[in-house]
Structure formats: structure tokens, C-alpha cells
Amino acid sequence: MMKFILRSILLLFVSRACLIFVASTALPVDMILQTQSIRDGETIVSSGGNFELGFFSPASNSPKRYLGIWYKEISNGTVVWVANRDSPLFDSSGVVKIVDQRTLVVLNGDDQAVWSSNSSGPGLGNLIAQLLDSGNLVLRQKNDSDPENYLWQSFDYPGDTFLPGMKYGIDLVTGMNRYLTSWKSPNDPSTGEYTNRMDSNGVPQLYMRKDSEIQFRSGPWNGLRFSGMPNLKPNPIYEFQFVFTDQEVYYTYNLTDSSVVSRMVLNTNGELQRFTWISHTQGWNLYLTAQTDNCDRYNLCGPHGICDINNSPACGCLKGFVPKFVQYWAISDWSGGCTRKKPLDCREGEGFLKYSGIKVPDTQNSWYNKTMNLKECSKVCLKNCSCTAYANMDIRNGSSGCVLWFGDLIDIRYYSENGQDVYIRLAASELEAYRSSKGKKRMKLIVIPVMCAGVLALCFIFFILKMRSKQPMKEAITPQNPEEDDTDGSEKTDLELPLFDVGTIMAATNNFSSESKLGQGGFGPVYKGILTDGQEIAVKRLSKRSRQGLGEFKNEVLCISKLQHRNLVKLLGCCIHEAERMLIYEYMPNKSLDFFIFDQRRRATLEWPKRFWIINGIARGLLYLHQDSRLRIIHRDLKASNILLDRDMNPKISDFGMARSFRGDESTEGNTNRVVGTYGYMSPEYAIDGLFSVKSDVFSFGVLVLEIVSGKRNRKFSHPDHKMNLLGHAWRLSMDMKLHELIDESIRESCNEAEMLRSVHVALLCVQQSPDDRPNMSKVVLMLSSDISLPQPKEPGFFNERDLLDMEYSTSKNNISISTNGITVTALEGR
Ligand SMILES: *[C@@H]1O[C@H](CO)[C@@H](O)[C@H](O)[C@H]1NC(C)=O
Ligand SMILES: *[C@@H]1O[C@H](CO)[C@@H](O)[C@H](O)[C@H]1NC(C)=O
Ligand SMILES: *[C@@H]1O[C@H](CO)[C@@H](O)[C@H](O)[C@H]1NC(C)=O
Ligand SMILES: *[C@@H]1O[C@H](CO)[C@@H](O)[C@H](O)[C@H]1NC(C)=O
Ligand SMILES: *[C@@H]1O[C@H](CO)[C@@H](O)[C@H](O)[C@H]1NC(C)=O
Numbered sequence: 001m002m003k004f005i006l007r008s009i010l011l012l013f014v015s016r017a018c019l020i021f022v023a024s025t026a027l028p029v030d031m032i033l034q035t036q037s038i039r040d041g042e043t044i045v046s047s048g049g050n051f052e053l054g055f056f057s058p059a060s061n062s063p064k065r066y067l068g069i070w071y072k073e074i075s076n077g078t079v080v081w082v083a084n085r086d087s088p089l090f091d092s093s094g095v096v097k098i099v100d101q102r103t104l105v106v107l108n109g110d111d112q113a114v115w116s117s118n119s120s121g122p123g124l125g126n127l128i129a130q131l132l133d134s135g136n137l138v139l140r141q142k143n144d145s146d147p148e149n150y151l152w153q154s155f156d157y158p159g160d161t162f163l164p165g166m167k168y169g170i171d172l173v174t175g176m177n178r179y180l181t182s183w184k185s186p187n188d189p190s191t192g193e194y195t196n197r198m199d200s201n202g203v204p205q206l207y208m209r210k211d212s213e214i215q216f217r218s219g220p221w222n223g224l225r226f227s228g229m230p231n232l233k234p235n236p237i238y239e240f241q242f243v244f245t246d247q248e249v250y251y252t253y254n255l256t257d258s259s260v261v262s263r264m265v266l267n268t269n270g271e272l273q274r275f276t277w278i279s280h281t282q283g284w285n286l287y288l289t290a291q292t293d294n295c296d297r298y299n300l301c302g303p304h305g306i307c308d309i310n311n312s313p314a315c316g317c318l319k320g321f322v323p324k325f326v327q328y329w330a331i332s333d334w335s336g337g338c339t340r341k342k343p344l345d346c347r348e349g350e351g352f353l354k355y356s357g358i359k360v361p362d363t364q365n366s367w368y369n370k371t372m373n374l375k376e377c378s379k380v381c382l383k384n385c386s387c388t389a390y391a392n393m394d395i396r397n398g399s400s401g402c403v404l405w406f407g408d409l410i411d412i413r414y415y416s417e418n419g420q421d422v423y424i425r426l427a428a429s430e431l432e433a434y435r436s437s438k439g440k441k442r443m444k445l446i447v448i449p450v451m452c453a454g455v456l457a458l459c460f461i462f463f464i465l466k467m468r469s470k471q472p473m474k475e476a477i478t479p480q481n482p483e484e485d486d487t488d489g490s491e492k493t494d495l496e497l498p499l500f501d502v503g504t505i506m507a508a509t510n511n512f513s514s515e516s517k518l519g520q521g522g523f524g525p526v527y528k529g530i531l532t533d534g535q536e537i538a539v540k541r542l543s544k545r546s547r548q549g550l551g552e553f554k555n556e557v558l559c560i561s562k563l564q565h566r567n568l569v570k571l572l573g574c575c576i577h578e579a580e581r582m583l584i585y586e587y588m589p590n591k592s593l594d595f596f597i598f599d600q601r602r603r604a605t606l607e608w609p610k611r612f613w614i615i616n617g618i619a620r621g622l623l624y625l626h627q628d629s630r631l632r633i634i635h636r637d638l639k640a641s642n643i644l645l646d647r648d649m650n651p652k653i654s655d656f657g658m659a660r661s662f663r664g665d666e667s668t669e670g671n672t673n674r675v676v677g678t679y680g681y682m683s684p685e686y687a688i689d690g691l692f693s694v695k696s697d698v699f700s701f702g703v704l705v706l707e708i709v710s711g712k713r714n715r716k717f718s719h720p721d722h723k724m725n726l727l728g729h730a731w732r733l734s735m736d737m738k739l740h741e742l743i744d745e746s747i748r749e750s751c752n753e754a755e756m757l758r759s760v761h762v763a764l765l766c767v768q769q770s771p772d773d774r775p776n777m778s779k780v781v782l783m784l785s786s787d788i789s790l791p792q793p794k795e796p797g798f799f800n801e802r803d804l805l806d807m808e809y810s811t812s813k814n815n816i817s818i819s820t821n822g823i824t825v826t827a828l829e830g831r
């Protein structure tokens, strides 16, 4: 009550319109009575103050007015629902009211309805339209004994936002389907081209469509999550639930902690994203994206193909299948998919091969039974000649239920974590082939468990110790906000990685002998070492004179220890001895990329397919840093010498000393008085203004790609015809349609010209002057690995030698020291 009075008083001061409203009716301000209306300029606020309803313009300079609901207390009006999204008003004459004793309408100045709620049934007296604290606008009878008996509710007609408490899915009795439709653009709420909608054919699943074309499939619910969303996990922020009965099928979620705000949005690019509100930074933090990589593109590999993002190319065939059109497959068109080596004939001996770690095939043409077990499931499938696969429906508690597939199996991918088992029908002879190869493996399998037992016991002890040291709640949230206070300099001892003894390191590196020195990095020398068990390591010895303080050291250690990706160099541990600090990495026998691409002789050994592989690997590693690692890291010093190569020439990004970890909510942009990086790779906004963002890494990536393709350094580039650097040269060649001249002569023969031109095109998009024009890494990965059409690049940043000179002048004014020898620059400003 007290709260309400305070709110009313507050409102009296805030808005004159409300003053009239409140004063004249003295009623709660979360509802519109049958006899009332609200005009443009007036609003109602939900009782707890979470949401507000009124007219708004999506952009400050837009004359269009919409009736919408937005967050009241936070984020100054992130709009969550729009009534007349496709029929805006062009002036402030809008009025909302209840008509015909059953319908809520938005009227324009001529009293014509531009929008109406589709309430049906007879007219009722005593109606109200009430804005609930959940963000739901409901139409109900004020004196109804059941306050949840709604004639109509906005939760049944969502726009692009899925709020807690909404039922996302189908009422199977009435046929009503509640789904998301994207906005046309961030400033235009009208119906966009993307929808994400539950489909109840076969086992229900969600399809994300662009117009009518399916882009992404969530996969069916498997009891724990959607089969195609392995990153949907129990978490401290929200609790989700999937309900599937004869009456309805929907997905919903609740916020676990009422102080947390979270929403799910289908954005204008068709990405399904979850955001949480971070109050101390007053920003939305991207928490999860449903689509993560190229393998999430619907049916990328065609029928019976299987996508594995860690392979190149990502598409392959299921066991027992071969590419249907080998010639297309060879040029990266996998849409034809795969065909059986031996066709099925439904004879005796046919059976099933088990595939594990799978996103189950499209269930559009499937059949299910929730109670059958796997054995019954197998039997039923075998009996029906058109049944091609089966799987459990629910994988909880030892699994239950049965799904049968008929016909082609499409949109299958492999996950290294949280995939499922699927049993796929094969002809007798095929099955025999796989069974016998499995039999041979059995011998080894008996030996290994004995060894594993010991390891497991150790792991178990470690696990127990780790569990004990955990502080439940705080710890659980840590992954999203990993570095609460890495600047306060206080000692952090909870590093979860091995501490090496200094004696071990001395022995391994032969007392840091000059023979074992691998090179000089930005922060000190790097040594090769061999541990007593034969393992090769690389030791980065941080120079004592280095400006890298304990804070940075910990930053690097913490960052890298949390990052695990095949394209990132792996940190094995660290060593702290008095003032000396060292990082122990896995050893990379093939040194770094610059060692190859800038060397006359060695670069000939690096043929185009390898280079393309490396480009894609770096892109994936960077994408992981920017987006998938949950930490959101900006590398800030991406360059050829920071790309290490393992035995198989897989690229691994190294040197996170200057990486800055973001909480994600800081919109991954920042300003720093410490400019770190290497000229030639630095984006203009970073080098000149110290402004960095993920887009500065994208710039460096673009430079790197041009260097890989051309075998020339951006910085030391020279050309008889002009004074531009490599970026300028590439840009000019692209203007003159002579890009093929950019290719390193030593690989012209091995070069797949289409692939190479595409890579350069993408690189030119990455090095555009304005950060906003540059694509983000997920786009880059997509552009590299598919043939979506690419936009025309604009002029690159820093393409002139003169730009560089200007910059050196301006930075030296700001007291930033400059290095020209390719070693990282670290400079302090104003200290
Ligand atoms: C916050 O909302 C007020 C009132 O709608 C508006 O005037 C102001 O510009 C908004 N501020 C921001 C940062 O959007
Ligand atoms: C109301 O129903 C009509 C016809 O059934 C439909 O065209 C319209 O889109 C519906 N409006 C809303 C807001 O659902
Ligand atoms: C509520 O009020 C309306 C109009 O006054 C009346 O017709 C209706 O019977 C009432 N319903 C209940 C449950 O009291
Ligand atoms: C959300 O909370 C309500 C009330 O506590 C509860 O009845 C409902 O089951 C919850 N739903 C989910 C998905 O957790
Ligand atoms: C599902 O399977 C069980 C056990 O085989 C059977 O009793 C039940 O009738 C089946 N349900 C449907 C809908 O087919």
C-alpha cells in the first residue's frame, strides 16, 4: 500500500498527463477501465513497476507512433511488445480503449481502429485492460472470481520478445501458436522476415525461418533440452520447462531470482538470443545464442549428411553412406547429401548402427510413443520397412520413449558434448562391415579400463577437493562475470590450474639455456622445455622489467585457463617464484605463422588448402574468444607471430597477455589509456583513439588474411606503382578486378581461386575504415564457409603510408612509444 502511494506521488510529479489521470479517477494506474481511455503521452505502469504501456517512437527522429510495452525501471525503455506494429500512427492522436464490451483497440485521430485485440465471444460488462507485472497486457472482467480468466492477453501474441512466464508454443485444442517474429530493423517494429515457431508435425520442434525458408531447427525436446541446443543448461538465472501433453506443447521459463531480469529475443538478423540485465553497468548482457556455428544452418549437409564443425569441410556422410553427387561435394555444395552404399530391401539381417553425440534428425516425418522403451522401439522400427531410424524420446533417468523416423534423415550434426544416441538402419552387409571393425577394437578396450580406473580414482579425489572449495552461489555465477575485480590487485589464489615447481622448469629448460630459447615475445623470452615424462612444453618467462604486473599476469592466466578451443594454445600451468613469473604452454613444433608465410622457401610448402584451413581455424578461435567462450575476450594483438602451428599445422592463437576480458555487458567496447598492439595490425580507431572492440580484432584478422594470401607483410609492403600498404594494394586490385595478382606466386598453382577470392573479399570487409561496417566473427566464419553473397567492401582503414605517418605523429604527441620491429608496443599514456 505504502509503495502504491509513493508511486502515485511520484507519478504526480513525473507526468502532468498522469496527474490528471490519477487525480480525476483516483484509481490504480495499472489498468484501463471500460469507461476510460489513454491517449498518446499517457501511460499505465504495472503494479510492481516493472513494465509500462503507452505510445512510443522507435527512433527519436521518427514520426511513427506505436502502442507498446517496455521495461519501466531498467534500460530506459527496451520495448518488449508492440500492438500496432504494422500500422503505425503518424501523429500523436492515438487513443487506446475498450470497445464493444470485449475488444481493446487503438484508434487514430479519425476514430478508426488501426489495431484491435482479437477477443471473441459475447460482450461483457465491467471489463478492464490491465498491465501485469510480468509484462502481460490482459483483458478481463474486473469482478471475475477467477482473476486469470482472460478474454485476451498479449502473451498470446508475442512480437520479437519471449518474456518469463509466456507459453512459447501451441495450444493443441484451439490451434493457437505463440511464436516470435523479428522486427524489420532495430528501429522498425514492423513484421520482419524471421520467425521462430513451434511445429507440431511429428515430434514437436522449433523452426527458425527466413520468410518461408527454414534456417535453423532446435530439434525435439529430449527431456533435458532441445536436441539442437546443447548449451541450454540448468543455470542460476532462469529455470526452463517444456510441457507436452495432449492439450498443449510449449516451452517456458521462470526467473529464479526476482532481482535478475532476462529476456529472449529473435533479432533482426534471425538470431535467437537471450539477454540478462546487469544493473551495475546498466546494460544488457548477451547470455546465450541459439545458433552457434555453421553446422546450425538447416540441412547444410543434405540428406544423410552429418555436420561436424571440427572437420574441414564440416560436412561428411553418415557411416554406411557416400556422397550422392561427388562432383558437387568436391566444390563444397553438399546440399545433395549422401546416399546408401547398399540400398535397403527390408530383408532378413537388416539392423541398426548406433551413432552417438548427435543432434537428432528432423522429426517432421517422425512418429513417437512416450512410454515405449528402446528395445520395443527397435522392434517396431525393424518391422516397418519404411522406418529408417529410431532413438529414445527422453534421455533422462536411463532414457525412455521412442521416436521413429521415416524416409530421409536430414539436418544431423555432431556435438562433442551433450549429443544423443540415434540408431540408423543399414543393410545387412554394411552392418557386418561395421560390426567386424568394432570387434577388432574390443581387445584394446579391455586393457584401457584397467589403466583408467587409476586415473578415475585420482580425478574423483580432485573433484571432491574442488567441490569442497566451491562457494555455491557466487561461484555458480562466476562464468558470466569472471573477473569481478581484477584491477584491485588483491591476491587471488583460486587459480584452477597446476602450479609448476621452479626446479622442474629449470630442469626442463636446462636452466633457461640459450639453446632452449625459442624467441622473444612482447613480454619476455620463450623457452622450450622437456619435462621428465618427455612432454614438450613452452615456457614464457615474463621479464622482470616488463610492465606486465601481477594483475596482468593473473589476467592472462585466468583467461587462458578458462578457454578451451582447438584453435587456442593450451595453457598447462604457471609458475611463480619470488618476483619471477612464468607461463607453461603446450609446445608447438611448427613455430608460428610468420615463420612460414614470410619466408621465401618455407612459404612454398604452405599450399592453399593448408592456408585456407589456417584462416578458418583462426576465425573459429577468434569467434570463440569473442562470443562462445562466455568470457568475451578481445585479443588486441592478433598478428602472424601470435598464430602458432601444431604438428599438423593447425593454427592456435596465442598470447593473451593483453587480452581484456569483458563481462559482455560493456557492449564489448572500451576506451583505454594503454595502447597495446602491433602497428600494421591495429585498427585506426584503436591506434589513434585507443578505442577497441571486437571489431578491432576483426580488423587485425583481415590484415592477417591478406598476409596469408599474399605472403607479404602489411607494414613492410612496397610496390613500384604506389606508396600504399598491403591493404591499399589489395583494395586497389579489387577495384581493378585484378585480385588474382595478390596471390602469393608460390601457391598460385595449388590455389582454388574462388576460395582465395572469397577470402580476400572477406578480409577487405574486415579492414573497412568504420568498425560498424566490419562484420563480426560469426558472420566472418559464415562468409568463409558458405557461399552467401558478400556486400561490397568500402575503403579500408590505414591504407596509405601517409596515414601511418600521421598516426605516428599523433600518437607520439600522446606519449605513446612506437615500435617498428614487429614486436608488441606497450605504452602508457599520462602516467
Ligand atoms: C530515457 O527516456 C526518456 C523519456 O522517454 C528520454 O527522454 C531519454 O532520452 C531516454 N534516455 C536514453 C538514454 O535513452
Ligand atoms: C485478428 O484476426 C484477424 C482475422 O482472423 C487477423 O487477420 C488478425 O491478424 C488478427 N489480429 C491479431 C492482433 O491477432
Ligand atoms: C460482474 O459485473 C457484470 C456487470 O456489472 C455482471 O454482469 C456480472 O454478472 C458480474 N460477474 C460476477 C461474477 O459478479
Ligand atoms: C514458474 O513459477 C511458478 C510459480 O512459482 C510455478 O508454478 C511454475 O511451475 C514455474 N515455471 C517454471 C518453468 O519453472
Ligand atoms: C505406446 O506403447 C505402449 C507400450 O507398447 C502401448 O501400450 C501404448 O498404447 C502406445 N501408445 C500409443 C499412443 O501408441
Ligand SMILES: *[C@@H]1O[C@H](CO)[C@@H](O)[C@H](O)[C@H]1NC(C)=O
Binding pocket: 367, 383, 384, 385, 386, 387, 406
Ligand atoms: C510404417 O509406418 C508408417 C508411418 O507410421 C505407416 O504409415 C505404415 O503403415 C507402416 N507400415 C507398416 C507395414 O506397418
Ligand SMILES: *[C@@H]1O[C@H](CO)[C@@H](O)[C@H](O)[C@H]1NC(C)=O
Binding pocket: 394, 396, 397
Ligand atoms: C527421474 O528420476 C527422478 C528421481 O529419481 C524423478 O524425480 C523424476 O521424476 C524422474 N524423471 C523421469 C522423467 O522419469
